[in-house]
Amino acid sequence: MTNKGTGLGVSFDYHAHSTYSDGGDITAMARQAADAGLDGIGFADHCNVTDPELSSHEVYSLHETYEARREEIRAAGECVDIRLFDAVELDFDPEAIGRLERFLEDAGFDFALGSVHHVEGRNVMHPPSTGQLSDAERTQLVDAYFEVVVTLIESELFEVVSHLDVPTRNPYLRGLPEREQYERVASALSRSRTVPEINLGRVLTPDAALHPDPAFLDVFDEAGTTFVVGTDAHSPGQVTARLDAAAGVLEDLPVDIVDGPAPFL
Ligand SMILES: [Zn+2]
Numbered sequence: 001m002t003n004k005g006t007g008l009g010v011s012f013d014y015h016a017h018s019t020y021s022d023g024g025d026i027t028a029m030a031r032q033a034a035d036a037g038l039d040g041i042g043f044a045d046h047c048n049v050t051d052p053e054l055s056s057h058e059v060y061s062l063h064e065t066y067e068a069r070r071e072e073i074r075a076a077g078e079c080v081d082i083r084l085f086d087a088v089e090l091d092f093d094p095e096a097i098g099r100l101e102r103f104l105e106d107a108g109f110d111f112a113l114g115s116v117h118h119v120e121g122r123n124v125m126h127p128p129s130t131g132q133l134s135d136a137e138r139t140q141l142v143d144a145y146f147e148v149v150v151t152l153i154e155s156e157l158f159e160v161v162s163h164l165d166v167p168t169r170n171p172y173l174r175g176l177p178e179r180e181q182y183e184r185v186a187s188a189l190s191r192s193r194t195v196p197e198i199n200l201g202r203v204l205t206p207d208a209a210l211h212p213d214p215a216f217l218d219v220f221d222e223a224g225t226t227f228v229v230g231t232d233a234h235s236p237g238q239v240t241a242r243l244d245a246a247a248g249v250l251e252d253l254p255v256d257i258v259d260g261p262a263p264f265l
C-alpha cells in the first residue's frame with residue numbers, strides 16, 4: 001500500500017485545514033503535501049450553517065468564503081503538480097438535513113466531510129463541557145453521539161464521515177465507546193455511499209491514537225468497510241509529520257484503505 005516508494009502508505013490526504021478555518025496557508029500546505037510525496041490533498045475547512053453562534057464565527061464561516069477559497073485553491077494548483085480538492089468539513093445537524101442538503105448543492109464542493117462535534121449542546125471533544133457530568137450522563141452522551149453519526153451516514157449527504165469516534169479525544173469520554181456502537185456505525189456504512197476516514201489528528205500525541213480506535217477495526221473489517229485517510233492537519237508541517245508517524249501503522253491496519261482517488265472523485 002505504498003506510493004512512489006515514499007513509504008507513506010497512502011497517496012491522498014482527504015482532510016486538511018487552511019486559513020479559511022483554523023489551518024495553514026493553502027499554497028504552503030499544497031507544497032508540503034507535494035514534497036511529502038502525496039498525489040492529492042483535500043482542503044476540508046470547518047463550516048457550520050445550522051448553529052447561529054458557530055455559523056457566524058470566522059472559524060466555521062466557509063459558507064461565506066468558499067468562492068474566494070476556491071480561487072485560492074485554483075491559483076495554488078498552478079504552483080504544485082498534485083491534485084488539490086475544494087472540500088468542506090461540515091457540521092452535521094440531524095434536525096436540519098434539508099438545509100445542509102441545499103447548502104451542499106449550492107456550493108458544489110469536490111467532496112464533503114460530515115462531522116459531529118456537538119451533541120445535545122455540548123462539544124464532545126472539549127473536556128470542560130463534559131467534566132461535570134455524572135458517569136451515567138457521559139455514557140448517555142457517547143451513545144447519543146453514535147446515534148447522530150448513524151443518522152449522518154444514513155442522510156447520504158456526505159462523501160466522507162470524519163473521525164468516527166471523536167469523543168475519545170476527550171479524556172472524560174475516552175474508553176466509553178462500546179463495540180456495539182461501532183457495529184451500528186459499520187452496519188450503516190455498509191448500506192451507504194459514505195466512506196469513513198482513518199483520522200490522524202491524534203497520531204502524534206503520546207498515546208499515538210487513531211480514529212477509529214484500532215481496537216475496534218475488526219468490526220469494520222468484518223463489515224467490508226473501506227476507509228480514506230485524513231491528516232486533519234492544521235499547518236503545513238503537520239501534513240508530513242502525521243503521515244510519517246502513521247506510515248508503518250497504516251500498513252498494518254486490518255482494514256482496506258483507498259490508496260489513490262476515492263470512487264467519489
Ligand atoms: Zn473535526
Ligand SMILES: [Zn+2]
Binds near residue numbers: 015017089232
Ligand atoms: Zn478537521
